[in-house]
Amino acid sequence: MKKLHVALDLETIAQAEKVLAEVGPYVDIIEIGTPLMISEGAQAVKEIKDLYPDKEVFADIKIMDGGQPMSDVAFKAGADMVSVLGASEDATIKEVIENAKKYNGKVLVDMCSVKNIAERAKTVDEWGPDYICVHVGYDIQNTGVSPIEEVKFLKGIKSKTAAAGGIKLSTFEDACKADIDDVVVGGGLAKVDNPGEVAKKMYEIIGQYR
Numbered sequence: 001m002k003k004l005h006v007a008l009d010l011e012t013i014a015q016a017e018k019v020l021a022e023v024g025p026y027v028d029i030i031e032i033g034t035p036l037m038i039s040e041g042a043q044a045v046k047e048i049k050d051l052y053p054d055k056e057v058f059a060d061i062k063i064m065d066g067g068q069p070m071s072d073v074a075f076k077a078g079a080d081m082v083s084v085l086g087a088s089e090d091a092t093i094k095e096v097i098e099n100a101k102k103y104n105g106k107v108l109v110d111m112c113s114v115k116n117i118a119e120r121a122k123t124v125d126e127w128g129p130d131y132i133c134v135h136v137g138y139d140i141q142n143t144g145v146s147p148i149e150e151v152k153f154l155k156g157i158k159s160k161t162a163a164a165g166g167i168k169l170s171t172f173e174d175a176c177k178a179d180i181d182d183v184v185v186g187g188g189l190a191k192v193d194n195p196g197e198v199a200k201k202m203y204e205i206i207g208q209y210r
């Protein structure tokens with residue numbers, strides 16, 4: 001089933017809870033965004049999981065090294081899923097995947113900044129992550145590269161696919177039509193004036209493609 005995933009790239013738990021009060025009913029995955037993880041840490045994971053026990057809570061900690069101790073922090077706080085960078089060492093990605101099993105947790109491998117996505121995805125896929133995510137980082141979103149197009153590099157993988165980077169209401173249906181299991185929306189939900197209304201529209205759109 002395709003999932004609607006909100007990325008809370010905010011600074012405080014209070015800001016995140018305010019957005020969630022509006023979008024919470026419509027989303028499947030709640031991401032504690034990297035800025036929020038840096039600002040409030042594992043406490044953000046704990047508080048939001050306590051408030052939304054039935055949602056999948058994803059700690060976007062973008063692990064680059066120390067696969068086991070880094071993922072321990074998020075899983076112990078109640079995260080259902082963590083991210084590790086596709087650009088990190090093979091050993092790190094394998095360690096995160098192995099460690100997640102202890103917690104019955106999931107792993108998303110984030111391909112942000114990976115140059116040969118197709119080749120790297122094929123390699124990483126063999127280790128059995130839950131998701132491989134094409135991700136156009138903030139700092140290159142103005143170049144016109146689209147994660148919805150980049151998903152073609154994931155063709156044929158066994159893992160589920162995710163796409164992130166600038167997806168908003170105007171591009172959301174295209175993302176749902178593409179081969180994307182987890183559609184990640186950050187600013188397009190968390191930084192609009194009417195997050196509840198936009199989330200409801202997205203929920204209705206994705207419902208046609210589930």
Ligand SMILES: O=C(CO)[C@H](O)[C@H](O)COP(=O)(O)O
Nearest residue numbers: 007164165166167185186187
């Ligand atoms: O991980 C991220 C940035 O590194 C963001 O969460 C991701 O890009 C989604 O946010 P947006 O839709 O605003 O691009």
